[in-house]
Amino acid sequence: MTDELTELIQDLVRIETENPPGNEAAAAEYIHDWFSEQGIDSWLVEEPYPDRPQVAARVGDGDPTIVLNGHIDVVPAGDPAQWDYDAYGAEIDDGNLYGRGSVDMKAQVAIGMLLARDLAPEFESGDLPGSVVVHAAIGEETGEPGTKALLEAGYDGDYGVVLEPTKMRTATSEKGLAWYEIAVEGAPSHASRPDQGSNAIMHARPLLDAIEAYDAELRTRTDPLVEKAYATVTKFEAGTKENVVPERAVITIDRRILPGEAVEGVDAEVDDIVTAFAKEYDLDVSWERIRTYEAAEIDVDSPLAEVFRKHSQNVGGVAPEPWGIQASTDVRNFVNDAEMEAITWGPGDLSRAHSFNEYIKLAEIEAGYDVLDRAVRELLTSES
Template structure:
């Protein structure tokens, strides 16, 4: 799109610096990264606030520039999933090695490149806002805890770092997502009665009691898969974990089944709870077994109008690139866009550089040229919105 510029070099340096700061969650080591971001903005005479909510030992960052209308919020999370077995990486996951135009490292795609692009776009637009060349205001959020559904972004919104429009800078290959699936994890516990394995009939084997539950969950997944959304596809209910037993010669007294329930914007979490509850009550009654359940984590679904003015602006600017599709689209993963849309009533999209299939993988990497294009697209789209391109 353009020759190498100072912005390109700055962006590459910021991505490298962010990736080199290990912020694995769990346990949640975001402090050093937040402090780096604070210092980076202050070096550019931009006030940035270290927010010590919801956790004092894991602060996050909020930036607001200008007081005009409209306000656009650029959101990114700084926590990453653990790197896993480092022997499986071709490069140290926190070395931010650059090779053949790719930057390798945990978080390079998910989503420190998005954070870096947001930082540079915020700083670039700050100069235009302060000079009066741009009318609106910009908010930048560097949130903690997204990988484990913690209230990082939600807290930043409560602290006043909100606006009229929002962009969650997750890796979408610069496709504009106006909807996303929700995610709920359920733990189902089947109880039995322990005994020595030499006298198995003395006890009640929780693994055997769990079999009709597994069968029912398979039937439930088959039914759920018939539910579809034009943008985000099918719903799913997948058994992902099974835990039972304490020792080889003990009949297990408990079995725990975990399911991953991906749900559509049209589905309601309370209705899903009722589906799970009614299914398990019936199985327990028919098979005379003890069953209980708990929803242990929830990422709500979210959606705005498919042809919202915000989405149209980003589609149009993304169309200036060679590869970014401009058709209507929804994201299968869950992001903090749900907090902007559902909690703060902000018209928000998920949009950013990088291929989401790289997220959470060994040898995770980003094409640096994509990051540089994303900076140009984001800056241009945000500038147009701040100058009143979208009518209220």
């Protein structure tokens, strides 16, 4: 199994699936073909985008149903010169498998695929009750509704496990995020006659101060599992040419949202800041929310979470304390949209994701397969 698992991860990593622009199709077709070769029912799902299919597979046909979810899109690899290994070479060195998407999260997709294949004979013989659904979703890296579309198409169940790298800690809650663009308008002029124009960069300076004060207030809001809320300025765009007074400045904010905070309430806070600034300085200012991942949470003592905490501790020595993930994942679609009990859990270290020389330790993924196998079996048989 170790060699087969390694080869499967390598095959997936070697298929470039960068998003943007959204190159998942080749990987989806590979996964669909792989399931077909194993004699497992799988479907290429063309929602939400016909040219970017995603995959759902099913083994078993009873209850309960456990959904193993992973995304196949990856962030761009960036400058090849910054990598010590080919970003899409899936090279192995000293027990580490390198490549974009290795830890986030094609290795975890691979263990979901293999576990479904390995359990299939027991479902078919009647030795194991219930069923397992596997998702190979698109668009997670850019907040697109890939997983949501799979769930809406009927590939749902009683439990969901989003197989992101958490060091096998079991996350029952996660922060959300919203990205806002705030535009401050001015008027252009030649830089040799700056007083004829209205410099949008200079106008934006006190707005940056207001956002900094907002962030300071947010840091006093805390959640016991995911800690603090934030509002971080991540982009500032202005100017068209060195000798032109800029007519527009756009500030981008990354707002991290705690469980229990509604997106509508965050919108209202941003609007209050913008409205007060525009009134005080008599400026034309507008804002737009351009991307949203809602926060999500389930009971920390849910049966799903307890089973995964137990086996992660027994196999991997992972402390069983309740935990929440500060990043955003597709678990929100399970909890908020499909109203399913779901966790974020998986082998690997998220701090390696999106980095040059991204890698997964093969020992980590092998232990992850073991935990996943034990946990899924317990969940299936405990309700029979």
